[in-house]
Amino acid sequence: MNYTLATCSFALFLIFSCSPDKKEFGLDISTDASQILKGKTLFEQQCSTCHNFNEDAIGPNLSGLTRQIETQWIREFIKNPAAAIENKDSRAVDLLAKYKTQMPGFPALTDQDIEALLSYMHTFETVPIPISGDTTSNLIPEKIKDSGIRLELELYAQLPASDTVPPLAKMTKMEPIPGTQRLFINDQRIGLYEIENQKPVLYLNVLEKRPAMVSKPGWATGVGNFAFHPDFETNGLFYTSHTEPGGTAPSDFGYTDSLGVFMQWVLTEWKAENPSAAVFQGTDREVLRIDNASQAHGMQELTFNPFSQKGDPDYGLLYIGYGDGGTAEKRFAAISNHQGAGIYSSILRIDPAGKDGVNGQYGIPKINPFAGIPGKAGEIMAYGFRNPNRIFWDEKGQLHATDIGQHSIEEINRIEPGKFYGWPIREGTFSINPFGSFRTLYPLPVDDSKYGASYPLIQLEHDETVAIIGGYIMPEGPLKGKFIFGDIPSGRLFFADLNESSSPVAKTWGVTFEGQEVSLQTLVNHDRVDLKFGIDAEKNVYMMSKTEGKIYRIED
Structure with missing residues (x-):
C-alpha cells in the first residue's frame, strides 16, 4: 500500500x-x-x-x-x-x-x-493508553471553501475487471503517446491498454513478460506507472515500473541489512519493433532495481518534461518519483533523511541512453544538481519527500510534485533542483520527530533555517484530504488554467491557481452526472473511490476510479 x-x-x-x-x-x-x-x-x-x-x-x-x-x-x-x-x-x-x-x-x-x-x-499484552483527542487537529484553522463550480461527467470507458472484488481495475495513469492521438492506461495487475474508440485493447501484458511481478498486497504494487519517450514514434522506447518480491534479483540500490527487503521496484525499458503496431512486439531491458522495505512509497511516477524540445538540456531525460519505501514508519529515518547521499524520498532524473549510472544501464545527467559531487547521489533532482506520487509541470514550465503525508499534512511542492523538502523531519510547515509519535507535530524551531528545508506551495490538513493525488491543468471552462487535484480515498475534488501568488488558495469543486449533482462515492457505489486523473492529446481531462475500473471524461 x-x-x-x-x-x-x-x-x-x-x-x-x-x-x-x-x-x-x-x-x-x-x-x-x-x-x-x-x-x-x-x-x-x-x-x-x-x-x-x-x-x-x-x-x-x-x-x-x-x-x-x-x-x-x-x-x-x-x-x-x-x-x-x-x-x-x-x-x-x-x-x-x-x-x-x-x-x-x-x-x-x-x-x-x-x-x-x-x-x-495475542502475544502483545499491553493495553495502550488512549490519547485524548487528535494531537494533530486544527493545525490549519482556515477551512477550504467551496467554489460552487460543478462540471458534468460523461462515462467514457471501462477497463476489464482484473479481480472479482474492488478495486476491479487498478489504473494509476492515462496519457497519450507524445505527438499522437494514441491514448494509454495501465492496470497494475496486468500491464498497458490502449483506448481505441473508447474500448481498452491490451497493448503490453507486463505480467506475462515479467512473471515474478506481484500486485499484492496494497494499492501501490504491480505496474505502478509508465512513460513513453518523446521520440517514441521513431525510436519505439517506453518505460514501466513494477514490483517484484524482495530478493528476486540483486538490487542496484538498497540499505542496511537490519531492515528487511519486502519488495523490489524495477524500471524497464521496452523497445517496440514497430511503434505503430497495435500490440507490443520487441525487446526489453532492465534499467534499475531498487529494494523497498514495504509495499508502500516506491516508484510511483515516471514522466518526461512535456515542455522540453530537442536540443534542450533535459530532453529525453526520465523523471522518477521515489518515496521513502515505508522506512520512516519502520524507524529507519536515516534512509530517507540522507541529505542527498541516497536515492530514497527523492525525485530522480536519469538519462536512459547513458551508461555512467551505478549499473551501467543508465546515465547521470550532468545538469543534475549533485552530478559528480562525492558523497551525493547524482541521480537526484530534489529530495525530502514521503511519497511524491505525481510529478507535473504548470503552463509556465515550472516543475511541481504532490506528496502524500503521514498523519496530518498533504503537500503540493514547487520543485527547484537540489532542494530539500523536509521529510522525515518536516510535514508541511511543521516539525515531526521521526523517532517519536508520528501523530504529534510541532512548530518550526527558531533555528529552522539551518536545516535548509523548502516548504509546500499548498498544504492541506487531513480533515480536508488524507491522500492527495495530482491531476492536470484544465484547458477550458470555469476552471481554465487551474490545477485540479483530489483525495484518493474519498474522491473529494480541489483546484488551485498555481501562479496566483506565493501562497495559492485551494478551493473545492464538484461534479454532476446525467444532470444530477453527485459525490464520487455515490457515483462509484463505494466509500472508497480510489481516484486518479488522466488526459488525452486534446488536453481533455478524465477522472478514473479503481473501484469499478471506470473512466469519466470531464465536460467543460
Missing part, C-alpha cells in the same frame, strides 16, 4: 475504553508457536506498513487488542470492514471517523491465516 491507508485496520480507537464488564477476551486464540510465527510473517507482509504495537501509526496501535475485543468481531472485521460500516457498527464507524478513510477487506485471507494473525497479535 501507499499513501495513508490502513491495509489491516482491524482495531478501533474506542475499543480500549473502560467497561464495568471484566470479561476476559482471547481465550479461544491459539498460542501454538508455529502458528504465531506464521502470523508474524503475515502481519509483516499485510499490516506492518500501517500498524505496530507501540503507538498509533497510519492505523491504530494493536497492542492488547485481542484482550479487549470479542475475537469473532475482529475476525469478521478483517474479512469485510465495509459490511461493518454499512451495518452502522459503532466501532467501525468510530474508526472511519478518526482515520478519515475506509480500509479494504481481506477476503483472500483464509480462516487459518486470520487465526495465525490473531495468535501473533
Whole structure:
C-alpha cells in the first residue's frame, strides 16, 4: 500500500475504553508457536506498513487488542470492514471517523491465516493508553471553501475487471503517446491498454513478460506507472515500473541489512519493433532495481518534461518519483533523511541512453544538481519527500510534485533542483520527530533555517484530504488554467491557481452526472473511490476510479 491507508485496520480507537464488564477476551486464540510465527510473517507482509504495537501509526496501535475485543468481531472485521460500516457498527464507524478513510477487506485471507494473525497479535499484552483527542487537529484553522463550480461527467470507458472484488481495475495513469492521438492506461495487475474508440485493447501484458511481478498486497504494487519517450514514434522506447518480491534479483540500490527487503521496484525499458503496431512486439531491458522495505512509497511516477524540445538540456531525460519505501514508519529515518547521499524520498532524473549510472544501464545527467559531487547521489533532482506520487509541470514550465503525508499534512511542492523538502523531519510547515509519535507535530524551531528545508506551495490538513493525488491543468471552462487535484480515498475534488501568488488558495469543486449533482462515492457505489486523473492529446481531462475500473471524461 501507499499513501495513508490502513491495509489491516482491524482495531478501533474506542475499543480500549473502560467497561464495568471484566470479561476476559482471547481465550479461544491459539498460542501454538508455529502458528504465531506464521502470523508474524503475515502481519509483516499485510499490516506492518500501517500498524505496530507501540503507538498509533497510519492505523491504530494493536497492542492488547485481542484482550479487549470479542475475537469473532475482529475476525469478521478483517474479512469485510465495509459490511461493518454499512451495518452502522459503532466501532467501525468510530474508526472511519478518526482515520478519515475506509480500509479494504481481506477476503483472500483464509480462516487459518486470520487465526495465525490473531495468535501473533495475542502475544502483545499491553493495553495502550488512549490519547485524548487528535494531537494533530486544527493545525490549519482556515477551512477550504467551496467554489460552487460543478462540471458534468460523461462515462467514457471501462477497463476489464482484473479481480472479482474492488478495486476491479487498478489504473494509476492515462496519457497519450507524445505527438499522437494514441491514448494509454495501465492496470497494475496486468500491464498497458490502449483506448481505441473508447474500448481498452491490451497493448503490453507486463505480467506475462515479467512473471515474478506481484500486485499484492496494497494499492501501490504491480505496474505502478509508465512513460513513453518523446521520440517514441521513431525510436519505439517506453518505460514501466513494477514490483517484484524482495530478493528476486540483486538490487542496484538498497540499505542496511537490519531492515528487511519486502519488495523490489524495477524500471524497464521496452523497445517496440514497430511503434505503430497495435500490440507490443520487441525487446526489453532492465534499467534499475531498487529494494523497498514495504509495499508502500516506491516508484510511483515516471514522466518526461512535456515542455522540453530537442536540443534542450533535459530532453529525453526520465523523471522518477521515489518515496521513502515505508522506512520512516519502520524507524529507519536515516534512509530517507540522507541529505542527498541516497536515492530514497527523492525525485530522480536519469538519462536512459547513458551508461555512467551505478549499473551501467543508465546515465547521470550532468545538469543534475549533485552530478559528480562525492558523497551525493547524482541521480537526484530534489529530495525530502514521503511519497511524491505525481510529478507535473504548470503552463509556465515550472516543475511541481504532490506528496502524500503521514498523519496530518498533504503537500503540493514547487520543485527547484537540489532542494530539500523536509521529510522525515518536516510535514508541511511543521516539525515531526521521526523517532517519536508520528501523530504529534510541532512548530518550526527558531533555528529552522539551518536545516535548509523548502516548504509546500499548498498544504492541506487531513480533515480536508488524507491522500492527495495530482491531476492536470484544465484547458477550458470555469476552471481554465487551474490545477485540479483530489483525495484518493474519498474522491473529494480541489483546484488551485498555481501562479496566483506565493501562497495559492485551494478551493473545492464538484461534479454532476446525467444532470444530477453527485459525490464520487455515490457515483462509484463505494466509500472508497480510489481516484486518479488522466488526459488525452486534446488536453481533455478524465477522472478514473479503481473501484469499478471506470473512466469519466470531464465536460467543460
